[in-house]
Amino acid sequence: MSNSFSSQRFSIAPMLDWTDQHCRYFHRQLTGDTLLYTEMVTTGAIIHGKVDYLAYSEAEHPVALQLGSSDPAALAQCAKLAEERGYVEVNLNVGCPSDRVQNGRFGACLMAKALLVAECIDAMRQVVSIPVTVKTRIGIDQQDSYKFLTDFVGTVAQRGGCDTFIIHARKAWLSGLSPKENREIPPLDYPRVYQLKSDFPQLTIAINGGVKTLEEAKVHLQHLDGVMMGRESYQNPGLLAQVDRELFGLDAPVADPVAVVRSMYPYIEAELAKGAYLGHVTRHMLGLFQGIRGARQWRRYLSENAHKPGADVSVLEAALALVADKIPQEA
């Protein structure tokens, strides 16, 4: 896969603790063209951290890095590093409402500081040639009018030069709701995002929030440039096997989930050799057989066995045997 690829048409959302390297490697076995986002990484972690927060494997491409910060200089430094490391895009998080993120004065609270966001985007764009994008909400707290959203997007586009926005189609409450509640309680407003696209036709606008099927994604794509799917793609990754064909129009074969599991073995063996536990990888695979007979047994067997010391791919073979009556013989 070329690392010059950059399409917002379909992407998997950045999700802390979920879309780590193992997860992205697994998702890539299911879909070749979907844009994968990292978890949010703070500039502080990248600049001062003891581990390499930019590590990923070539096989994950195309991969975009999501950054969390409101410091233009630090963001520029990290964007440059990201480009050097081969990321296809850098995205700024302007949507997370957690207290920790607010204490750092970034995430969703930055919606109230459009000029600062523009400065951040501009600082990154000055030093990289890969796209620099923004992921945001439709509003925060009482600042939830359509004008507030258009003022924000207009400022960040004009002053910062940002031409791509991913909009989580609900507002965030900055206090009183947990991040989880902030993904569920404020109502979704898809028409507002469609309106944004018609008022800013020159911008690339992707929608996020509550999309559960590829049919729904197709409906959004009639109005917008892209769809970002979060929780459903993680909890029901089997649907990703249809994405290349259904959303990218490729004449690609639909990956067989059993073959996908087995395609993970060389990767898993390499990770185990580096000291990982099987469960570090397989926790992302628990939902693969959703809707298929034996899915619960698969999930349970892996949950009970993959964290045991010494667990290896034979645990996966044993779990596969529980899924379907007729799975192909081991390749």
Ligand SMILES: Cc1cc2nc3c(=O)[nH]c(=O)nc-3n(C[C@H](O)[C@H](O)[C@H](O)COP(=O)(O)O)c2cc1C
């Ligand atoms: C476990 C979890 C972690 C998340 N972490 C991030 C994050 O690091 N950065 C971000 O912009 N959004 C984060 N989100 C929000 C998602 O990117 C997405 O906007 C949200 O889940 C709505 O999309 P969905 O309804 O398709 O899940 C997270 C969501 C979940 C469930």
